[in-house]
Amino acid sequence: MKYIQKLSLLLAPLVLLVLFTAMNVKPKKIIFFGDSITQMGVEPGGYVDLIRKSLDPLKYEVIGSGIGGNKIYDLYLRMEQDVLDKKPDLVVIYVGVNDVWHKQSMRTGTDYDKFIAFYQALIHKIQSAGAKVVLCTPAVIGEQKNGANEMDADLDKYAGAIRELATKNKLPLCDLRNLFKTYAEKNNTADVAKGILTTDGVHLNNKGNQALAEVLIPLLK
Numbered sequence: 001m002k003y004i005q006k007l008s009l010l011l012a013p014l015v016l017l018v019l020f021t022a023m024n025v026k027p028k029k030i031i032f033f034g035d036s037i038t039q040m041g042v043e044p045g046g047y048v049d050l051i052r053k054s055l056d057p058l059k060y061e062v063i064g065s066g067i068g069g070n071k072i073y074d075l076y077l078r079m080e081q082d083v084l085d086k087k088p089d090l091v092v093i094y095v096g097v098n099d100v101w102h103k104q105s106m107r108t109g110t111d112y113d114k115f116i117a118f119y120q121a122l123i124h125k126i127q128s129a130g131a132k133v134v135l136c137t138p139a140v141i142g143e144q145k146n147g148a149n150e151m152d153a154d155l156d157k158y159a160g161a162i163r164e165l166a167t168k169n170k171l172p173l174c175d176l177r178n179l180f181k182t183y184a185e186k187n188n189t190a191d192v193a194k195g196i197l198t199t200d201g202v203h204l205n206n207k208g209n210q211a212l213a214e215v216l217i218p219l220l221k
Contacts, residue, residue, distance in 0.1 A: 027061045030220055031083050033075060034094035034136075037203055038066025045206055050213035051220070060220070063088075071099045071110050072118040079125060088131045090220065092174075093122065096138030096162065097202060100154045116161050123169055134219050135166045137177040139208075142193045142201040145184050149193065149201075172219045179215060180208075 032038050032048050041048035042064035052062035065082045067074065072095050083091055096115075103109030110118070126133050137159035142149030149155075159177035166173035180197055187196055194201040197208035204212060 027057070027059050028090065029061045029063065029086065029088045030090045030092065031063045031065050031086060031088040032092045032094065033079075033083055034066045034092075035070040035098055036066060036068035037097065038064055038094055039068055040203060041066060041209065041212075045209060047204065047209040047212040047216070050209060051217060054213065054217060055220070066094075069098055069102075070095065071102065071108075072096070072115050072122065073110065076118050076122050076125075079122060083126065084129045084131075087129075090132045090134065091126050092134045092136065092216065092220075093119075094136040094138075094174075094176075095119075096155075096158050097141060100138065100151055100158055101141050101202070103154070104151065112157065112161065115158060116165070119162070119165055120169075123165065123171070127169075133169075134172045134174060134216075135162050136174040136216075137162045139176040139180040140184075140198060140201065143180070143184055143188055143196045143198060144191050144193050145181075145188055148191070174212075174216055174219060176212065176215075179211065183211065 032041065032051075038048065040046055043049060046064075048062060048064040052060075055062065063086065067078075075093070075095055099110035099115050101109070123133055123135075138155060140149070141151045141155055147153065155177065159175075163173060163175065165171070184196055195205070197205060197211060199205045
């Protein structure tokens with residue numbers, strides 16, 4: 001009995017140390033960095049919200065940093081305040097739709113070469129701050145199949161650039177462009193321009209948010 005009491009006294013500080021350490025482990029901070037798709041993703045049922053709810057809050061802190069209309073250079077310009085100052089462990093970059101879409105709708109898109117240059121600079125700055133990076137290709141601007149949407153060719157080109165950047169920088173890639181195209185081939189039997197994984201051909205509906213959350217979660221752990 002005395003031996004057990006002595007052992008308990010010896011182990012008590014160790015147990016307290018383990019408990020104190022466990023209580024002070026900081027959760028992994030993940031920032032989703034993008035445009036209106038990410039801005040809407042923090043709302044109930046959005047992909048950021050679904051990811052936050054699926055991860056242990058003691059182990060992960062999930063932050064959405066999306067602003068409607070943002071292009072790659074917008075992300076670069078607000079990176080310090082909205083991302084680096086928060087000292088993330090991981091940054092998920094999801095951008096590119098507006099860089100293509102706004103070429104036609106507003107004449108303010110991003111030239112292909114500038115898109116690549118800004119994107120590479122963004123990756124470099126985030127990595128230099130000590131955070132890991134995950135890249136996402138832009139999904140759709142219209143959900144019709146077989147290249148029938150007006151901006152499919154340009155969107156494919158920009159998505160291809162992001163794939164090359166992921167390979168060059170040895171980064172994980174969430175290839176939403178291929179995911180959405182494959183899903184449409186199987187499920188868009190009426191070949192409609194919206195309503196499959198999006199509400200308007202660009203922004204995600206419930207199924208789209210769920211699909212995005214499911215493919216991203218394995219890349220975050």
